[in-house]
Amino acid sequence: MMQILVTGATGNLGRVVLETLLLKFPGQNVSVLVRDEEKVLEFKAKGIHVFLGNYDNIPALETAMMNVDTVLLISAGDQGDRMQQHKNIIDTAKKSGVKNIAYTSRAMRNRDTLAHQLMEEHFLTEDYIKESGLNYTIFRNTLYMDVIPIFVGKKVFGTGIFQPAGDGKVAFALRKEMGEAMANVLANEAFENKTYTFTNNEAYSFYDIAEALTSLSGKVVTYHPVDISTFQESMRPSGIPEAMLQKVVEFNTDIKNGQEDEITSDLENKLGRKPTTLKDGLKTLFEL
Template sequence: MKQILVTGATGELGTTVIETLLKTMKAENISVLTRKEESKTEFEQKGLKAFIGQYSDVESLEKAIENVDTVLLISSGDQGDRMQEHKNVIDTAKKKGVKNIAYTSRSLKDKNTLVNKLMTEHFLTEDYIKESGLKYIIFRNALYMDVLPLFVGKHVFEKGILQPAGNGKVAYVLKAEQAEAIANVLMNENFENQTLNFTGSDAYSFYDVATVLTELSGKQVAYKSVEVESFKKIMLDNGVPEPMVKKIVAFNLDIKNGQEATVTNELQHYLGRKPTNLKEGLKIVFNL
């Protein structure tokens, strides 16, 4: 039986991975890394092996990775030095004799033409894993449908959708389904240096999102695609900080350029069912 360490254990993705693993694995075969003492206690009460630590603290990583054969590295946020944090986990896994490493990357069409440079760190992490000599599975996850309320704003049913994404499409997936499929792979697959693209069964534009929100809410929701400079001015005038505006614009331009539109059946295969479609997903994330 594998001894699996799940990093980022208290995030939404990590939580669902753990819940899915517990359906068929003994709790004692799951280790978790968390930053919070109260979370550590909760995990231990369920029978898991829990460790306080973070990616920037190599000593804590060494304790958590001791006697583990498989590590799930859930990608770090972009607040710190993400690449160094990822390298710390990978290097420690290698040092401690871990056999297998899995990483939550992103399903993007072409790393060489990305506008959002933060996303290139996913590909750099993939390369570092491949160079490590560890057996790996890379999960290239589609953009989460769960983020759509953040993209379109609180007043979407009054003001509609305003983005500089043109007719670009995204193969959205619910985060919970991504996590469930990841756990299924961790439990059942041998690590043979695979890269899996976990996407929805279809790709959708903001025009599609607007149409479905109109249908579900009974309120007319329109999508207006605007030029980048106009969009920036509107966001800044509304008090959105400039760094956040740049990040939103970069996401949208990658969508416009087709970076997020790849569709595969690999998520469906590991879920054992079709992923939730746009209509059913929007019902969930907008509580409609």
């Protein structure tokens, strides 16, 4: 039976993947890499192997990958040198005799026209994995539906939605459903150098989000597609760091340019059911 190491296990996506894997594998066949020492006992209580370390700690990675044949690399955050961290995982896996690697990438239409350049690192990581000679499975995940409350803000029912995304659409899906689908693939399928693109069965604009929130709340929510400069000036008084504001603008630019509207049946097929719709997802996320 597979011996799998899940990196990034304390993050929201990692936890979902892990929960589903533990329904399919005994704990002794699952290992996790965690950064926070306080989380060690929590994971040990589940009967799994726990290793303390991070993507920059090569000796810790080598220890965690001993006797492991499969690694799930959950993409690193952008606080450090993400590409080097990913290379550390991939290089250590190859050196340690790991046979299979899976990676959580992003569903973007065209890497050559991205506004959000950090997204290019996902494609560079894919390239590096393919060049490594390891058997791979790549999961290209759509933008989480879970981020919509962050995008539109807590006061959306009073102010409406102001985003520089134009008429662009996103095939938003719930993070927990993508994590579940990933675990299903890891548990049931061989690593045959495949790429899965996990999206919802429909793509949604911010007009659709406004309409759904209006219907759910009984309060009129309107989407105002503003230009970038107007959006930036409206956000700066909130105190948002300039670097974060630029990321939000880049996300919206890619949405406007159609980078996020690809639709496939991969998520439905690997879940074994239809993904949660926008309206049903927003009902849960906004507690309506």
